[in-house]
């Protein structure tokens with residue numbers, strides 16, 4: 001699904017129908033050919049993709065031409081222990097892989113810089129989206145008030161039942177329904193971004209739940225170790 005952020009940016013996320021995009025989770029036998037096809041339709045060379053060995057950290061990498069192809073063909077070549085990328089260089093496709101975790105696309109139209117963020121609940125708790133924004137401020141002098149943000153598919157408060165201890169981690173965003181607790185991950189990320197100065201009206205959300213719409217998206221909660229991964233990708237033209 002293409003994400004309309006700007007004419008200067010190519011951005012998209014895949015669905016189940018596009019196949020498993022992961023080189024290490026789910027059935028990986030066709031992952032490279034599925035990636036090649038999905039990315040070719042966007043005008044992206046799959047062999048240039050930049051991916052990470054995601055660890056639910058708050059680590060952000062600044063990516064340049066020297067990183068092209070890291071994680072593109074071999075998982076072992078992906079950038080280690082990283083959950084967000086930023087760049088101001090054109091032609092560098094930044095990718096994260098998810099099955100319930102939130103993907104956050106960021107674009108600064110003034111400095112012409114982008115970020116791609118992998119935000120599960122652990123990364124969200126650590127503040128990975130605001131960490132990526134901080135890196136954009138430090139390196140590109142991004143003004144958060146200029147930033148455009150977009151949220152991809154993830155598990156949402158309709159389905160993400162959590163234990164009581166989550167109230168400690170996310171005091172405002174754990175919702176009680178029928179004596180059960182649910183976490184709203186996009187809402188926490190939106191709060192982190194707006195707290196940093198992003199305008200609420202500049203945050204868009206695809207709205208899809210990976211569990212409710214499991215026929216269209218992979219979900220770790222629903223499929224456990226069998227779950228493949230969706231790709232979220234952004235590139236400056």
Ligand SMILES: [Zn+2]
Nearest residue numbers: 158159209212
């Ligand atoms: Zn749901």
